[in-house]
Amino acid sequence: MQTVASIQKTFKILKPQEKWSFRDAGRSQTTAFTHAYHRYPAKFIPQIVRKLIEDYAPDNTQVVCDPFGGCGTTLVEAKLLGHKSIGFDINPVAKLITQTKTVPIRPRTLVNNRNKFLKYYETTTPHFSNRHERISYWFDEETVHELDRIYFAIKKIKEYNTRRFFLCAFSHNLKNCSRWLMKSIKPTIDKNKVIPNPLKSFLRHLDLMIKKNEQFYSKLVESGYEKVSAKMYRRDSTKKLPLNSSFIDLIITSPPYVTSYEYADLHQLSLLWFGDDPKHFKKWNRFSDEFIDFRRNFIGTRSKKEKSGDFDSVIAKMIVNDLFQVKRPLAIDVANYFLDMKKVFGEMHRILKPGGKACIIIGNTNLRGVEISNAQVVAEQMQQASFKKVEFIKREIQNKMITPWRDSETGKFTGKDNHSKIRAYEFEYVVVMEKY
Ligand SMILES: C[S@@+](CC[C@H](N)C(=O)[O-])C[C@H]1O[C@@H](n2cnc3c(N)ncnc32)[C@H](O)[C@@H]1O
16 A cells, blocks of 8 residues: 555656657547537547456456446447447436447438438427526527427427437537537636527537448447447436446546536536426426536535545645635535545445446646646545556547636636736646555
8 A cells, every 4th residue: 555655755756758648649649439429528538448358357357337327438438349338427418428429329320310301390399398597698599499498399309319319419509509608617607609500500419420430330339339339327326326336348538626616507508498398307396496506416416415435535634724714604515525535436436346447537727826636636535445557547638728727716717917817737647546
């Protein structure tokens, strides 16, 4: 077992590894296959997942799991390499996207249904329901009517996977058609936004997805992996997962960042829209009507009730103590985050086979002048949960933006003269540990 001092020293002298930077991976590679179906904050690039699977589970009888599955990057890559995979995420939007992204559809089926959809769109008169009051905050009335027409036409599609495919395109398009400030990671109104025609913008994205599905479908048929199972569940990963002990061979995951992205807020347009239709989206009304409660269960979210417990990490304790000197509510948020993550590591240990590896992709940050050494805390907490070190990798994040700064209010990229700027992450770590 590494001592705390030794963990800190190892990270201090760690140099970024060129082979993990994927400098040459252009947009066409990072958005290949189904990866571009839906925007999702803090998704990792598929190249990292692919390399980790190739390095740590080269035999495709090995099962891969992602307990923070997000929009399904791990599951899509696992399927392309012929591995069974299982993902969990607390966010129902993540489940919708991942299920859509991992199911290849015969290309002709999609083209036929696109034509049918257009006919339904022309002929359907939607029965407008009273929408959630927040909908009129985000959309103008005319847009809501247009979106309703599209939505009703989609629901006439009979085949389940195809209908979900169209709904995924619809969900992605909601942000484009709303007053939401594009590229902002916080829910902010853009007063000057020119709202596009909902149908045109929906079809543009749908056509892109149809093209990407064709790529995915052909690749899987060619390799004989189209039936390889990829299962995604909506679950809170701090609780017991519905898997037998010692079932999984490899975990690849990027946990939520502390106080950085509010996933529930960011997906509120889809949550509100689908939540108003409990007939088709069973239980989604719980996520929109009881939004505050739902939001509280996300790891890393702000203003949760203070929890108590041992972090199983000396480094975490030092960070939280330092934050208490600066800002008490922030210290509580970070403390809750470390306590939640400790629970997830315990569960990861239970579901992994002995000798199985867990790869955690995580970045460090700085809050109010206090260094939040997440990667070091992960290493320490995992050791306490009976994992041993395999390797720690430092990688440079290929930030193609011209500025490394973000506005702390809107989350938008900003210039260096902005007083409320915060630095976007430059490096991240892959902490690879083994169950013993
Ligand atoms: C950094 S993102 C993962 C992104 C993913 N790697 C991808 O490529 O799409 C972290 C995810 O953790 C999820 N999450 C937050 N709290 C959770 C919890 N308690 N249980 C399960 N998932 C949770 C969020 O919804 C989010 O999708």
